[in-house]
Amino acid sequence: MTIVACAALLIGILIYIFYPQRKTEEQTQKTRLEYLRERKETIYENLRDLNFEYRAGKYPEEDYLAQRAAMENEAAQVLSEIEFLEDNVPAA
Amino acid sequence: MAAFGSFAILLGLVLCAYNLVVGAIALRQIAVHPQASLAPERLAESARRAGIGSFIALSAAAFALVYCAFTNDFSVAYILHHSNRALPWPYKFAALWSGQEGSLLLWAWLLAAYGFVLRVRHRVDVKLTAYASTILAAVQVFFTLLIVFPAPPFALVQGAIPTDGFGLNPLLQYPEMVIHPPMLYLGYVGFSVPFAFALGALMMRYPGEKWIHITRRWTMVTWLFLTCGIFLGMHWAYAVLGWGGYWGWDPVENASLMPWLTGTAFLHSVMMQEKRGMMKSWNVWLIFTTFMLSILGTLLTRSGLVSSVHAFAESSIGTWFWAFLVIVLAVCLFTYILQRDNLQSEHKIESLVSRESSFLFNNLVLLAACFTILWGTLFPIISEYVEGSKVTVGPPFYNRVAVPIGIFLLLLTGIGPVLAWRSTSFKSVRRNFLWPVIAGVATALILMAAGMRPWQDIGTLYSLMTFSLGALVTTAIVTEFWRGSRVIQRHTGKNMLSSLVQLTRRNTRRYGGYMVHLGVAIVFIGLAGSAFNQSAEQEMGFHDSMTIGPYRLVCQSYTQDSNANYDSEYELLNVYKNGKFLLQMAPERRFYHASQQTETMVADHSTLERDLYVVYEGANPDTNQPIIKVFINPLVAWIWIGVLVMALGTLLALVPNMSAEQAAQSRKPMEESVALPAGVGD
Numbered sequence: 176m177t178i179v180a181c182a183a184l185l186i187g188i189l190i191y192i193f194y195p196q197r198k199t200e201e202q203t204q205k206t207r208l209e210y211l212r213e214r215k216e217t218i219y220e221n222l223r224d225l226n227f228e229y230r231a232g233k234y235p236e237e238d239y240l241a242q243r244a245a246m247e248n249e250a251a252q253v254l255s256e257i258e259f260l261e262d263n264v265p266a267a
Numbered sequence: 268m269a270a271f272g273s274f275a276i277l278l279g280l281v282l283c284a285y286n287l288v289v290g291a292i293a294l295r296q297i298a299v300h301p302q303a304s305l306a307p308e309r310l311a312e313s314a315r316r317a318g319i320g321s322f323i324a325l326s327a328a329a330f331a332l333v334y335c336a337f338t339n340d341f342s343v344a345y346i347l348h349h350s351n352r353a354l355p356w357p358y359k360f361a362a363l364w365s366g367q368e369g370s371l372l373l374w375a376w377l378l379a380a381y382g383f384v385l386r387v388r389h390r391v392d393v394k395l396t397a398y399a400s401t402i403l404a405a406v407q408v409f410f411t412l413l414i415v416f417p418a419p420p421f422a423l424v425q426g427a428i429p430t431d432g433f434g435l436n437p438l439l440q441y442p443e444m445v446i447h448p449p450m451l452y453l454g455y456v457g458f459s460v461p462f463a464f465a466l467g468a469l470m471m472r473y474p475g476e477k478w479i480h481i482t483r484r485w486t487m488v489t490w491l492f493l494t495c496g497i498f499l500g501m502h503w504a505y506a507v508l509g510w511g512g513y514w515g516w517d518p519v520e521n522a523s524l525m526p527w528l529t530g531t532a533f534l535h536s537v538m539m540q541e542k543r544g545m546m547k548s549w550n551v552w553l554i555f556t557t558f559m560l561s562i563l564g565t566l567l568t569r570s571g572l573v574s575s576v577h578a579f580a581e582s583s584i585g586t587w588f589w590a591f592l593v594i595v596l597a598v599c600l601f602t603y604i605l606q607r608d609n610l611q612s613e614h615k616i617e618s619l620v621s622r623e624s625s626f627l628f629n630n631l632v633l634l635a636a637c638f639t640i641l642w643g644t645l646f647p648i649i650s651e652y653v654e655g656s657k658v659t660v661g662p663p664f665y666n667r668v669a670v671p672i673g674i675f676l677l678l679l680t681g682i683g684p685v686l687a688w689r690s691t692s693f694k695s696v697r698r699n700f701l702w703p704v705i706a707g708v709a710t711a712l713i714l715m716a717a718g719m720r721p722w723q724d725i726g727t728l729y730s731l732m733t734f735s736l737g738a739l740v741t742t743a744i745v746t747e748f749w750r751g752s753r754v755i756q757r758h759t760g761k762n763m764l765s766s767l768v769q770l771t772r773r774n775t776r777r778y779g780g781y782m783v784h785l786g787v788a789i790v791f792i793g794l795a796g797s798a799f800n801q802s803a804e805q806e807m808g809f810h811d812s813m814t815i816g817p818y819r820l821v822c823q824s825y826t827q828d829s830n831a832n833y834d835s836e837y838e839l840l841n842v843y844k845n846g847k848f849l850l851q852m853a854p855e856r857r858f859y860h861a862s863q864q865t866e867t868m869v870a871d872h873s874t875l876e877r878d879l880y881v882v883y884e885g886a887n888p889d890t891n892q893p894i895i896k897v898f899i900n901p902l903v904a905w906i907w908i909g910v911l912v913m914a915l916g917t918l919l920a921l922v923p924n925m926s927a928e929q930a931a932q933s934r935k936p937m938e939e940s941v942a943l944p945a946g947v948g949d
Contacts, residue, residue, distance in 0.1 A: 202394035
């Protein structure tokens with residue numbers, strides 16, 4: 176009985192591991208462009224948070240405007256690099 | 268079944284080793300020849316499946332051990348030493364982790380289970396997951412090797428097989444003990460996953476912060492398990508050990524607290540990396556340290572290096588853990604040195620008064636607490652090495668250092684959420700701190716008017732500061748919820764409660780986090796009550812009475828009882844509060860037959876105001892009358908309530924945010940037409 180159980184476990188797992196697959200997931204290296212798109216989303220999220228907190232009365236207007244300007248500058252830099260890469264890097 | 272269990276463990280080891288070796292070869296091939304044919308991808312896929320297979324094999328081994336416990340198979344040495352026929356079934360299940368070999372099997376199985384989830388969800392990022400899976404397989408190989416060589420759970424008894432087992436340690440025969448160790452292990456083991464992702468991301472020079480996003484939920488779940496494990500342990504110590512306290516700075520308690528502290532620091536500082544691309548090296552080292560502290564904690568528990576009520580007997584297993592720790596440290600250091608240029612910060616801290624600096628302070632304070640505890644825990648080993656004799660540091664050392672650190676942390680818990688990113692102006696500070704500070708000062712004044720005298724002793728001073736800061740933190744958090752809800756209310760026209768729910772659903776991580784902070788403040792308030800603990804001890808025969816605080820206890824009877832598992836002695840006490848009958852309590856002492864050990868069963872009457880905690884200390888051998896010890900422990904219940912709030916907050920933070928579309932749908936059409944540009948404010 177023990178031998179049967181051990182054999183069943185072994186064979187079942189071996190079949191699972193080595194059963195030929197029609198399609199294998201490809202491992203791709205993340206590109207700078209993908210990274211910048213993620214960064215853009217983060218900056219937009221930060222901007223949404225800032226707007227919400229301002230409307231909640233958490234920051235005085237001068238703080239809000241200064242922070243918003245800084246974030247918009249950051250977003251502009253990221254967007255211009257995205258545009259540059261999209262124009263110059265051939266599609267994968 | 269023992270042979271099947273042993274086979275399953277061996278199979279698990281082979282599969283983990285396959286995952287490690289073949290996975291590493293495949294990653295190398297893909298890195299060197301990225302345009303090669305599909306062969307390395309297929310190798311990587313078989314390695315991933317071997318990792319999944321290791322979970323199946325180790326599940327079979329864990330099942331086999333539980334089966335042996337339930338069928339009283341005393342031919343297995345582990346079952347003989349940790350179970351017996353009369354043991355109730357939940358404790359037979361708990362026998363799986365009550366000894367060295369079984370708990371290591373549990374560890375290996377939990378690691379395989381975490382690995383299973385990670386490998387099944389590999390599509391989130393195939394390459395990064397392949398790296399993490401291979402690193403996790405290396406950790407799995409180590410733990411599976413332990414249960415193959417130095418601590419095999421299915422070792423057989425030599426010679427005649429006894430008809431009954433030696434039983435489970437009575438200290439472990441308590442309902443919480445059925446869940447406390449697995450919770451703690453889920454916490455310890457879980458940190459392997461963010462560790463594997465961090466090391467994998469560093470090895471593959473992963474651009475950006477998405478690995479943090481992927482591991483965020485893993486880290487929070489792990490942190491939640493560790494938090495629950497630690498507090499369940501505290502509750503167990505309080506209810507079972509009978510010394511009236513819940514935290515004794517035992518080395519094994521410390522061992523669980525250290526990774527919790529660094530894990531908490533990591534949870535905070537990764538936000539700086541996610542939001543602003545800062546502290547990348549710091550975060551990587553925080554999670555490396557957290558993982559290594561988890562291993563160190565296990566080493567302390569199992570090697571007998573330090574004296575502890577929890578420690579397993581001294582064994583050679585410590586050498587294995589030291590070797591593993593050295594290898595982990597070497598791999599982390601080597602990878603970091605090689606790839607550190609990929610961890611440059613994108614921004615710097617712009618102001619000392621900002622969210623970033625509050626996170627940094629929070630991290631420094633948490634690390635200071637961690638290294639103080641590490642120093643105190645390792646001091647006996649260091650002193651023995653230097654002076655030849657073990658010098659143990661006790662609770663006074665820890666309390667002297669940890670209490671002020673804890674109070675400072677509590678302050679940061681309130682300050683952090685109300686500071687702005689980048690920099691906060693004085694006007695903003697004044698606007699956000701006005702009400703919290705008023706609440707804190709008012710609390711202090713009210714408590715002093717009520718009779719607290721902080722100048723009389725340091726304990727009262729610390730308590731007053733804790734109550735006051737607790738009020739400050741609570742007000743700061745309530746204000747955050749209130750302000751946010753008001754904005755939602757203005758935009759949707761819903762009532763305040765619906766607005767509060769929508770606010771929370773829009774950013775579950777933030778508001779769940781605030782709820783955790785609220786829970787922390789409540790826990791601290793509970794802890795501060797210990798400055799006013801009282802106790803009394805007395806021999807109490809028939810109709811003898813004892814008065815403590817507002818309570819009078821009168822002995823009604825004392826007697827003995829017996830069942831198949833244990834004999835017991837207990838006393839029935841009528842409790843009167845301010846002259847009125849309140850309840851009857853029955854503190855007990857048990858003698859377990861199988862293990863020949865005694866155990867205290869505390870009688871505890873817990874209210875929000877205080878606990879009345881009664882211990883049957885035994886019978887006076889001269890008079891044969893019971894000795895009763897009574898403690899009054901103020902505010903203890905708040906500790907458990909606070910933990911519940913922390914757990915709920917963490918669960919809330921794990922819930923995905925309401926999507927922008929859902930948020931838009933919940934607005935009034937009219938409001939929508941005048942709302943800010945798409946997404947802004949959502």
